[in-house]
Amino acid sequence: MSPRRLDPAIRTTLIDIAARLLAQEGPQALSTRRLAAEAGSSTMVVYTHFGAMSGLVREVVHEGFARLQGYLTRVERTGDPVADMALLGRAYRHNALANPHLYAVMFGGASLAGFSLTEEDRQHGRYTLANVVECAARCLEAGRFRAGDAELVAHQMWSAIHGLITLELGGYLIPPYDAERCFEAQLVALMVGAGDAPEAATRSVAASRHRLRGEVEPVPEPTG
Incomplete structure (x- = not known):
């Protein structure tokens, strides 16, 4: 008799349930x-x-970063690297809002039931930053960002966007300074802070917003 094949659907279900329980109710x-x-x-x-159980918790973290990587890799490389960078920020946010419990666990917002992340586990998070580092390098090469360290720029973008999203998920951003308003302003400010001209940054951030649905958000299939 051949061994029973593992069901990938139940694996994903268990990961999502574990993430929700950790985030909402604790270990x-x-x-x-x-x-x-x-x-x-x-x-x-x-x-x-x-x-x-420790293996399950580890897989929650790994699955969280795998889904994040999936969103980031949907961002296509264009002739406007600053718009690409802004769209990577939008992809990061979209993933967090789509997977809030996974996001809480993978970044330490929820207790891991006595399980501590290893350096190898954290490397999954650093690996996802490679897309942002590459984009930052293109922004530098194009003269849109001031000369500097592309990896440092990527870390600055990451930490700033992560902080805003953490506040959003916690319900701290409310009108008139709600998440949408703060996020759009922050994207422009980050590009300008990295050296881009305000007018050019504003145009690129706007362009990234127009690309959001086609590259990051799933487009619903036509019905009927």
């Missing part, structure tokens, strides 16, 4: 019985897919 809610009940599966499935 005390994370048990094989609770996971199995919410997934409509047996407790053995948890062990079959992840080996142990």
Whole structure:
């Protein structure tokens, strides 16, 4: 008899449930019985897919960065690297809003049930920054950003956008300074801070907004 094939759908379901429980209720809610009940599966499935609870928590983190990478790689390279950079920021935000529980776990906003991230785990996050580093280098080469270290620029962009999104997810950004208004202003400010001219930065950020749906947000298939 051939071994039973693992169901990728139940694996994803378990990861999403674990992330939600950690983010909303804390580590005390994370048990094989609770996971199995919410997934409509047996407790053995948890062990079959992840080996142990620590393996499941590690996969929550890895899955979070994999989904983030998926959004970032959808951003196409164009002749306007500053617009590309702004769209990477939009992709980062879109991923966080689409996967808030994963986002909380992968960046330490939720307790990991006694499981500590290793340097290897954190490397997944650093790897996703490669897209931003490459784009920053193109902005420097094009003369849109002042001469500097592309990797440092990428880290500055990352930390600034991450901070704003953390406030947004926490419900701290409300009218008249809501998330949309602050995010659009921050994108322009980041580009100008890196050395771009205000008018050029404003145009590029606006262009990235027009590209958002086609490259980052999934376009619904026509019905009927």
